[in-house]
Amino acid sequence: MTDMTQIPGCKPDGAWAHLIHVLRENPVTLLSFGMFGFFLLQAFFGAYLVPHDPLATDAANALQPPTWTHWFGTDNLGRDVFSRVVVATRLDLTISVLAVAISFVIGSVLGAVAGYWGGWIDAVLNRVLDTIMAFPLFVLAMGIVAALGNTVENIIYATALINIPFYARLVRAEVNIRREAGFALAARLSGNSHFRTLAFHIFPNALPPMMVQVSLNMGWAILNAAGLSFIGLGVRPPTPEWGIMVAEGANYIISGHWWVALFPGLWLMLAVFTFNLMGDGLRDIVDPRRRT
DSSP states (O other), X not given: OOOGGGSTTOSOOHXXXXXXXXXXXXXXXXXXXXXXXXXXXXXXXXHHHOSSOTTOOOGGGTTOOOOSSSTTOBOTTOOXXXXXXXXXXXXXXXXXXXXXXXXXXXXXXXXXXXXHHOXXXXXXXXXXXXXXXXXXXXXXXXXXXXXXXXXXXHHHHHHHHHHHHHHHHHHHHHHHHHTTSHHHHHHHHTTOOHHHHIIIIXXXXXXXXXXXXXXXXXXXXXXXXXXXXXXXXXXXXXXXXXHHHHHHHHTTTTTTOTHHHHHHHHHHXXXXXXXXHHHHHHHHHHOGGGOO
């Protein structure tokens, strides 16, 4: 049998080969990526695939249990719960991804600079991070949103701010350990500047543990946004959002209308579960030492 890797032009790309290797090696990672794809499908195409308008009310069909017409039942205003749950995926994932991206970039830069150069920069950064983490982080997010207004943008900024210390401290520790490593010294001796050594030689080796943190923070960010909405400081009704839907449905659990809160809560749980499972897989994918 002919080896495809021996045929010119048929050798698989290194990055794709490594990704496939990681997914084959770890079935849990494959499952988590499949679930992530399921949520991405809803985020991009859910608004076009749902059977009902998520904002359309129908008082005559209020609080109807799950049926073939309304798969997840209807809420107190007769709105289709399934359509609202699916459409809400885009907003919740957007808040999570943007908040984590902002905190990742800012925290990585601050932590890398502090860990590599140390001195007064390191001392000042540590005091600032200690001050942020002295507050209960959800309470701090509540205060920021209450002061600035409960818009989607402010929810993203508040969620990003409370996550910055995690990345800054993690990157600082990883860079501080590796700045005197043999490969870093070799990079500097070969003519690389301090910035290039930090950016292209040290920082990539700090990415694996950060990917686990990114995955966990994605779940935390969704929970934070849902929590703010649950207490009335998040996204405003009637916008479909998982936290709002759980809060609205909680009032009807005692009366036996369990589906109004159950299904948005289930989607929220599955999203957080997905991101928690993805951590180890993302770490293996970006780890330079595991390249196949």
